Amino acid sequence: MESLYAITTGVLSACGLYLMLRGRTFPVVVGLTLLSYAVNLFLFSMGGLTTHGAAIIDGDRHYADPLPQALVLTAIVIGFAMTAFAVILAMRARGDMGNDHVDGRTREDREEGRR
Amino acid sequence: MSQHLIVLPIVLPLLAGVILLRSRLGGTRLKRRLGVGATLLLVLVSALLLARAADGEIAYYALGDWQPPFGIVLVLDRLSALLVLLTSVLALGCVIFACGGDDEQGSNFHGLFQLQLMGINGAFLTGDLFNLFVFFEVLLLASYALLLHGGGKSRTQAAVHYVVLNLAGSALFLIAVGTLYGATGTLNMADMAVRLGELPAERTGLVTAGALLLLVVFGLKSAILPLYFWLPRAYSAAPAPVAALFAIMTKVGVYAILRVYSLVFGEQAGDLAALQQPWVWWLSLATLAVATLGVLAARDLRLLVAYLVLVSVGTLLAGVGMGSVEATASLLYYLVHTTLITGGLFLLAEMIGLQRGKAGTRIVKGRPLTQGGALALLFLGGAIAVAGLPPLSGAIGKALLLDAATHAQQPWLWPLLLASGLSAMIALSRAGSTLFWRSQQGERDGEPLPRQHWIGVSLLLAASPLLVALAGPISDYTHATAEQLANPDAVVRTLLSDAGDAS
Numbered sequence: 001m002e003s004l005y006a007i008t009t010g011v012l013s014a015c016g017l018y019l020m021l022r023g024r025t026f027p028v029v030v031g032l033t034l035l036s037y038a039v040n041l042f043l044f045s046m047g048g049l050t051t052h053g054a055a056i057i058d059g060d061r062h063y064a065d066p067l068p069q070a071l072v073l074t075a076i077v078i079g080f081a082m083t084a085f086a087v088i089l090a091m092r093a094r095g096d097m098g099n100d101h102v103d104g105r106t107r108e109d110r111e112e113g114r115r
Numbered sequence: 116m117s118q119h120l121i122v123l124p125i126v127l128p129l130l131a132g133v134i135l136l137r138s139r140l141g142g143t144r145l146k147r148r149l150g151v152g153a154t155l156l157l158v159l160v161s162a163l164l165l166a167r168a169a170d171g172e173i174a175y176y177a178l179g180d181w182q183p184p185f186g187i188v189l190v191l192d193r194l195s196a197l198l199v200l201l202t203s204v205l206a207l208g209c210v211i212f213a214c215g216g217d218d219e220q221g222s223n224f225h226g227l228f229q230l231q232l233m234g235i236n237g238a239f240l241t242g243d244l245f246n247l248f249v250f251f252e253v254l255l256l257a258s259y260a261l262l263l264h265g266g267g268k269s270r271t272q273a274a275v276h277y278v279v280l281n282l283a284g285s286a287l288f289l290i291a292v293g294t295l296y297g298a299t300g301t302l303n304m305a306d307m308a309v310r311l312g313e314l315p316a317e318r319t320g321l322v323t324a325g326a327l328l329l330l331v332v333f334g335l336k337s338a339i340l341p342l343y344f345w346l347p348r349a350y351s352a353a354p355a356p357v358a359a360l361f362a363i364m365t366k367v368g369v370y371a372i373l374r375v376y377s378l379v380f381g382e383q384a385g386d387l388a389a390l391q392q393p394w395v396w397w398l399s400l401a402t403l404a405v406a407t408l409g410v411l412a413a414r415d416l417r418l419l420v421a422y423l424v425l426v427s428v429g430t431l432l433a434g435v436g437m438g439s440v441e442a443t444a445s446l447l448y449y450l451v452h453t454t455l456i457t458g459g460l461f462l463l464a465e466m467i468g469l470q471r472g473k474a475g476t477r478i479v480k481g482r483p484l485t486q487g488g489a490l491a492l493l494f495l496g497g498a499i500a501v502a503g504l505p506p507l508s509g510a511i512g513k514a515l516l517l518d519a520a521t522h523a524q525q526p527w528l529w530p531l532l533l534a535s536g537l538s539a540m541i542a543l544s545r546a547g548s549t550l551f552w553r554s555q556q557g558e559r560d561g562e563p564l565p566r567q568h569w570i571g572v573s574l575l576l577a578a579s580p581l582l583v584a585l586a587g588p589i590s591d592y593t594h595a596t597a598e599q600l601a602n603p604d605a606v607v608r609t610l611l612s613d614a615g616d617a618s
Contacts, residue, residue, distance in 0.1 A: 082285070085278070
């Protein structure tokens with residue numbers, strides 16, 4: 001299970017990173033979302049991966065670390081709000097700037113400026 | 116009551132913010148009164164906290180009475196008390212300035228402003244690494260909305276970069292916190308410090324990775340060299356009172372570096388002690404050099420002040436990188452000075468821009484200013500203070516830092532710091548002569564500025580002569596703060612050995 005988990009996290013963050021470096025706002029927002037998924041998975045695994053364990057410490061019986069679960073919950077909530085904000089911001093930037101490039105101008109604009 | 120005082124700098128702005136965000140709440144007058152009143156109260160509370168922390172006692176507040184290391188704690192020591200007071204004084208100047216009309220250019224200014232204060236105060240007070248992340252997010256969310264206050268193309272564009280970068284930074288923060296938790300099994304900073312002392316050797320690499328990742332995050336917040344590119348644009352595009360409040364945001368990053376690496380990675384951490392030192396030292400010097408060039412190249416007064424913020428970040432982090440008690444003491448004195456003065460200069464730049472019509476804050480010839488005399492006087496005072504000329508506080512702060520450098524550090528720090536002062540002087544005198552002397556053609560038809568603008572700016576700029584007059588007591592306090600920071604054992608003992616509530 002560990003290797004599958006690690007590969008999933010790695011692939012998610014690689015995809016997120018690649019999309020985040022794109023030039024248009026939509027892939028950037030999707031990239032941020034993927035990265036936050038990867039981070040949530042990573043955070044969850046930091047207490048050790050336990051199968052069939054309750055998140056309650058009851059003597060020395062088999063249990064899952066409850067703290068990362070609480071942290072992930074917080075991170076999900078914050079990430080959700082942030083994503084919503086980023087989407088709205090991207091839409092507003094599209095409206096204000098007339099295009100969806102992160103620098104507010106398209107390649108044609110830049111080439112025109114160079115001439 | 117008095118034991119609950121520690122949590123007030125967080126609860127007070129939260130309550131005020133929630134009330135102010137109610138859409139049906141009265142008119143502008145009421146909102147302004149509430150906003151200013153809440154901030155005044157905050158100044159009072161933080162002054163009380165400072166008086167309490169001044170005798171060296173470390174107090175903590177266990178939220179929900181869950182005792183450390185399991186519950187979340189707020190820790191009050193000299194450093195956090197000083198920074199909370201600094202935040203509230205800066206905020207008072209900004210909020211009074213905003214009442215001059217900036218708050219009506221968009222909706223919900225005062226509510227968001229209070230929530231931002233809550234985030235900043237929380238970040239200064241918390242003793243828990245994950246809680247630090249949460250408060251960072253609170254202050255960032257409020258700052259995103261405040262940056263966009265009033266709208267406009269340049270703000271939207273600056274906000275896109277600022278938001279995306281900070282979201283990526285938050286992801287890194289979570290990875291770093293997760294790694295440190297995985298390696299040490301705790302999130303309480305004092306407890307983490309103890310656990311690092313008995314860390315199994317095979318986990319050293321993991322902790323090093325986590326610690327340096329944290330440095331990247333804090334470096335992004337404080338705008339250190341490879342991570343500062345968002346700052347000049349965001350700060351020069353933000354509405355003036357917001358830009359002035361942002362002057363403390365880079366200091367949140369500096370504070371986080373100072374706090375985490377002095378407490379968690381102190382001497383008890385063995386091989387891991389002070390692992391950030393070389394990075395912070397060299398990068399801060401590079402930041403100083405680049406910011407010096409930026410100051411000389413800026414063609415807009417607001418951009419110029421934004422680069423001056425960057426100079427102050429480089430200077431402060433160089434103090435962190437020196438890593439001695441004297442350096443920390445002098446950097447704290449410089450921090451108080453630079454936060455208030457750069458904040459004041461942002462406000463002043465807005466006032467000058469308002470009276471120049473189309474030319475705005477660009478450093479070009481324009482119409483003469485209606486109230487040019489008074490503005491020029493304030494500009495002169497602010498420029499002297501920020502460039503570090505005697506007799507104002509910048510000179511004392513820089514002299515203390517220069518003095519604190521060891522022989523090995525002097526050849527690097529002295530030329531860079533002095534050159535940055537010189538270039539600030541050149542750039543500011545060039546800007547001043549263009550704005551006030553060479554702008555003589557045309558009508559003086561700018562509206563007289565509202566009273567609130569004058570009060571807000573004078574409040575912040577008056578800090579400089581005050582810091583000179585009280586230089587003795589303040590540097591005694593910062594010296595005591597630096598000594599407290601150098602002995603993290605006291606915090607650890609207070610937090611981890613007490614059974615009952617120490618406050």
